[in-house]
Amino acid sequence: MTMNSSPVLTHPLIVEGVRKDFRLRETIVPALKGVELFALPGEFIVIMGASGSGKSTLLHAMAGLTDVDAGRVVINGQDLSELNDVQLTKFRGEQIGLVFQAFNLLPNLTAEDNIRLPAPSGNAVNERIDELMQRLKIASRRSHKPGALSGGEQQRVAIARALVCDPAFLLADEPTGSLDYDAGQQICQLLYELSREQGRTIVAVTHEPNVAMWADRVVVMRDGVNVAEFTPCVSRDPQEVANQYQGLLRRPMEAV
Numbered sequence: 483m484t485m486n487s488s489p490v491l492t493h494p495l496i497v498e499g500v501r502k503d504f505r506l507r508e509t510i511v512p513a514l515k516g517v518e519l520f521a522l523p524g525e526f527i528v529i530m531g532a533s534g535s536g537k538s539t540l541l542h543a544m545a546g547l548t549d550v551d552a553g554r555v556v557i558n559g560q561d562l563s564e565l566n567d568v569q570l571t572k573f574r575g576e577q578i579g580l581v582f583q584a585f586n587l588l589p590n591l592t593a594e595d596n597i598r599l600p601a602p603s604g605n606a607v608n609e610r611i612d613e614l615m616q617r618l619k620i621a622s623r624r625s626h627k628p629g630a631l632s633g634g635e636q637q638r639v640a641i642a643r644a645l646v647c648d649p650a651f652l653l654a655d656e657p658t659g660s661l662d663y664d665a666g667q668q669i670c671q672l673l674y675e676l677s678r679e680q681g682r683t684i685v686a687v688t689h690e691p692n693v694a695m696w697a698d699r700v701v702v703m704r705d706g707v708n709v710a711e712f713t714p715c716v717s718r719d720p721q722e723v724a725n726q727y728q729g730l731l732r733r734p735m736e737a738v
């Protein structure tokens with residue numbers, strides 16, 4: 483994939499019956515208990531759910547970073563379970579951008595070099611890094627190492643790094659977690675534009691209604707399963723999203 487190619491997902495994202503148990507000595511923690519998710523190319527999906535409901539585990543499964551115990555994940559027509567480790571790493575590098583809950587920046591590299599890390603070298607990459615740093619308002623921090631950046635700046639560096647290879651598919655775990663309201667909204671707007679501009683499919687986890695209000699669809703997780711979903715109203719009203727979400731969570735398990 484070259485830097486100038488537009489990511490075009492021609493197939494939907496399919497998550498089918500995905501189960502994941504973590505085994506801690508004698509204890510089995512069922513983190514995912516049969517998740518079903520379908521996302522169209524260009525959709526911006528937000529996942530909400532209580533702490534421990536399996537959101538991060540699901541993102542890891544979608545990125546092929548966690549072996550699932552049952553079910554399958556299909557991205558852009560490729561069933562991840564059919565790839566060996568080397569193929570999976572290559573596929574991930576080309577197709578999937580990842581922003582983790584912990585930003586995973588390398589402490590000895592500058593912001594710019596952290597962003598550059600997953601990318602091939604070349605002028606097109608330099609231009610893209612410049613563009614991303616402008617768009618994420620971190621251009622003046624390019625020579626700073628992570629220890630000299632604020633939490634929000636580190637978060638934006640992590641987002642730029644996830645986007646540097648122009649992935650068709652972006653997974654973000656709490657991408658606005660340590661940002662103030664305005665900075666968070668700018669990230670949301672960017673994610674929204676990225677889904678619209680190039681048909682990029684975005685799946686973001688958040689606890690915040692004012693992030694979820696940007697989504698095409700909000701998927702609600704509870705105890706390892708996606709139990710419900712809703713479409714935020716077009717006026718992007720965080721209170722409306724909070725009401726819908728809380729209403730769904732209050733319903734008894736059998737009813738959702």
Ligand SMILES: Nc1ncnc2c1ncn2[C@@H]1O[C@H](COP(=O)(O)OP(=O)(O)OP(=O)(O)O)[C@@H](O)[C@H]1O
Nearest residue numbers: 504505506511513532533534535536537538539540
């Ligand atoms: N590596 C692991 N080993 C054992 N249990 C794990 C592991 N990772 C997650 N879990 C457990 O799996 C469940 C789901 O965890 P997960 O991190 O997916 O939740 P989450 O919805 O992302 O929560 P949060 O909102 O706090 O980030 C939790 O009960 C958690 O303790």
Ligand SMILES: [Mg+2]
Nearest residue numbers: 537538583655
């Ligand atoms: Mg999590």
